[in-house]
Amino acid sequence: MLLRWMNHHLKKAGYKKTVNNFSSDVKDGEAYAYLLKALAPETSPETTLETKDPDERAKMVLEQAEKLDCKRYLTPKDITEGSANLNLAFVAQIFQHRNGLTSDIKQVTLTQSASRDDVLVSREERAFRMWINSLGVGSYVNNVFEDVRNGWVLLEVLDKVSPGSVNWKLASKPPIKLPFRKLENCNQVVKIGKELKFSLVNLAGNDIVQGNKKLIVALLWQLMRFNILQLLNRLRSHSKGSQGKQIxxxxxxxxxxxxxxxxxxxxxxxxxxxxxxxxxxxxxxxxxxxxxxxxxxxxxxxxxxxxxxxxxxxxxxxxxxxxxxxxxxxxxxxxxxxxxxxxxxxxxxxxxxx
Structure with a gap:
């Protein structure tokens, strides 16, 4: 909902990109600079957009937001490092203090425009995030669709639900600067998924790198289901003392x-x-x-x-x-x-x- 509101004003302000998340898409501070210029031009000098230093721009953005009585939930470093949760709280503060919407159009812009598919994907993202974090993998997931794009988290999940399936010698651990290393991780994810008999029609490693939500959801659901059935099978075989057929x-x-x-x-x-x-x-x-x-x-x-x-x-x-x-x-x-x-x-x- 907040993303839709933000993009609504960014488009009006002439910002050429679309913000799809509160991490990588706001790291350079440009989106915030355009947003505040659109909502509060009286506190937004042109120098915020003109500066080339992301750290300096982030600092100026926070100073402008403070003039709107927004609480300091984050630091300039939190913006430039793409802290998703803190950036979400920051945007929520801006919306609360200066949303630029009349009461007549708030519902249309933020509620009616949200399609059922968008809402469903958002809920599923939350469910998968909670599930992955409950597995006790080394990485903590803040935003599924962003955090799986380098393939590492998915490899950690696969190693949890199917121990020994990952060839760690071929995997690259974050931070990963070279794009082809991310693709190698994601290609291994797809390879293992196919070995586990997942239905991965049309899914390639690059789809994960690109953050294709629909295909990522399809993969994560099969991973989650596989994990649940494995747990049930182990529990039943232990209680009965034999393997038996798969649940x-x-x-x-x-x-x-x-x-x-x-x-x-x-x-x-x-x-x-x-x-x-x-x-x-x-x-x-x-x-x-x-x-x-x-x-x-x-x-x-x-x-x-x-x-x-x-x-x-x-x-x-x-x-x-x-x-x-x-x-x-x-x-x-x-x-x-x-x-x-x-x-x-x-x-x-x-x-x-x-």
């Missing part, structure tokens, strides 16, 4: 329905995209089945109105976390029945209960 999506679905039915409840899900799941009742019954008395049914709604669905979805996540399940989705993912996130939620509950 599939259908096994997870059948397990969930069987648990709910055995507990004496009647709801069921036909698939992970079953629209009836939007009211949240099935998952609350599943949680109650795996841990009796964990659900306070007095606070559960029928899930008919949108607000009721949101209350139930929020409660599901709260209860699942209370049990110790690894939860990476948002209430909206349950309400809208995001097939991928619904699978991860069900698998996480199954993993906890086995």
């Amino acid at each position: 599939t999506d259908a096994d997870i679905l059948n397990w969930a329905n069987s648990k709910v039915k055995t507990s004496g409840r009647t709801s069921r899900m036909e698939s992970f995209k079953d629209k009836s799941l939007s009211n949240g009742v099935f998952f609350l019954e599943l949680l109650s089945a795996v841990q009796p008395r964990v659900v306070n049914w007095k606070v559960v709604t029928k899930g008919e109105a949108d607000e009721e669905k949101k209350l139930n979805a929020t409660y599901i996540i709260s209860v699942a976390r209370k049990l110790g399940c690894s939860v990476f989705l948002l209430p909206e993912d349950i309400i809208e029945v995001n097939q991928k996130m619904i699978l991860t939620l069900t698998a996480s509950i199954m993993y906890w209960s086995l």
Whole structure:
């Protein structure tokens, strides 16, 4: 939303580029200089744009922002090094104090213009970020689509979910200055993905380097799903003392329905995209089945109105976390029945209960 607002004003101010993130795209400070010139020309001297030194420009930008009563969330170094979280907080401060929008057009610009796909990708980015950081890899991910572009983080993830799959002798560790080294890392990621039988149609190493969100999401989802199924398989083989057949999506679905039915409840899900799941009742019954008395049914709604669905979805996540399940989705993912996130939620509950 803030990116759309920022680009809206940058375009009006004559800035030729599009800002796609709060890290590499704002490191030189130019976008901030144009933004402040558009929003507060009275505090924005031409020298901010004229200076060639990014450090000096970043310093001047922060001084101008302070005149608008923006809090100092970051330093000039944070801008030039592309600290995504601090830059996001800085932009939010500018928006709060001088957004340049009338109340009539705020909703149109920031809400209606955001397509459903953009919102979904944003939510999935958050889920994948939380999942990667939960794996305990060496790198900390602030922005998935930016941080995976050199291939290193993805190699770390692959080494976690499939130990021994990465040839570290052929990998380059950040900071990586030479573009072809990044491409080598990403090519190895794709190679390993294919060896793990991932469906990587149209995905090449360069797509990751270029930050192709759609293809990166497709890769990360298969990595996440692979990791979840591996955990379930290891747990089941350990409990049964034998390898047995590999767990599939259908096994997870059948397990969930069987648990709910055995507990004496009647709801069921036909698939992970079953629209009836939007009211949240099935998952609350599943949680109650795996841990009796964990659900306070007095606070559960029928899930008919949108607000009721949101209350139930929020409660599901709260209860699942209370049990110790690894939860990476948002209430909206349950309400809208995001097939991928619904699978991860069900698998996480199954993993906890086995």
